[in-house]
């Protein structure tokens with residue numbers, strides 16, 4: 001994705017950013033994406049893909065070894081003093097003094113934040129109002145993540161960086177955080193999020209990128225990313241119906257009752273299958289047809305990269321096969 005394709009004001013821009021550790025190992029090898037004002041962009045990827053390393057460049061915590069990072073039109077590292085008051089950062093591991101209470105922690109943070117929200121409001125926002133007097137060391141892992149979020153929101157940021165914000169939260173806590181992020185976004189905030197939860201990206205992201213080994217292997221809306229993957233049709237043939245009776249394009253070499261069709265032309269393949277089933281008077285047991293999910297796209301990328309030892313290609317999977325049938 002290039003900057004020109006984004007119709008609105010770019011608030012976050014990574015243009016070919018690179019980052020090396022110890023002067024040799026390149027953890028981020030030229031990543032580009034942009035986030036428009038009010039958008040939520042999610043960075044997904046395998047462990048060690050380079051998500052945090054990339055986000056830190058945009059948070060101004062490190063200078064890129066190549067390419068450029070811009071936030072609110074400025075260099076977040078060189079112009080940190082101008083950028084920092086306008087952004088909220090939720091790191092993967094906040095590391096608070098554990099003997100302070102949640103209120104004391106927020107108060108301490110408020111002391112170095114200009115225009116900070118009232119402490120009670122910040123805690124209520126993240127559902128920690130009832131834990132105001134509890135020491136940080138007594139908070140659960142999920143509650144600490146919420147405290148992290150409260151601190152990130154303290155200065156009413158225009159841009160919010162969330163590094164795995166719901167890790168350690170239970171299902172209810174995760175949904176509460178999603179609802180809060182949506183409310184913040186409705187208020188015009190721009191969000192860059194990293195997550196391991198694909199349903200989180202599906203629920204929240206306007207656009208996303210999947211990273212692997214320091215590169216953004218694919219990016220776009222969930223629909224665009226999944227459109228590259230084949231859809232799937234599954235059913236079971238009734239006892240006594242041979243797979244060899246299936247139309248040629250849907251036929252498997254092997255026999256057996258269970259059929260799985262992978263196709264890039266779901267509507268056509270399904271129509272052909274149903275036409276055949278009706279004409280042949282065959283009942284398709286447990287018929288299930290679905291477009292590829294983000295999870296499938298992600299797994300395809302991880303598997304393909306593991307197989308090839310590289311993730312250089314943008315297209316993953318057998319894109320040329322119109323319909324691939326496996327009969328188990």
Ligand SMILES: Nc1ncnc2c1ncn2[C@@H]1O[C@H](COP(=O)(O)OP(=O)(O)OP(=O)(O)O)[C@@H](O)[C@H]1O
Pocket residue numbers: 021022027045046047048049050051052053054
């Ligand atoms: N300070 C560091 N020194 C050396 N190598 C590092 C450092 N921080 C990260 N790395 C390496 O850089 C690569 C990318 O790490 P990074 O934390 O950015 O990935 P990630 O996608 O955020 O991973 P995860 O999902 O596991 O949090 C990994 O191989 C990691 O071991």
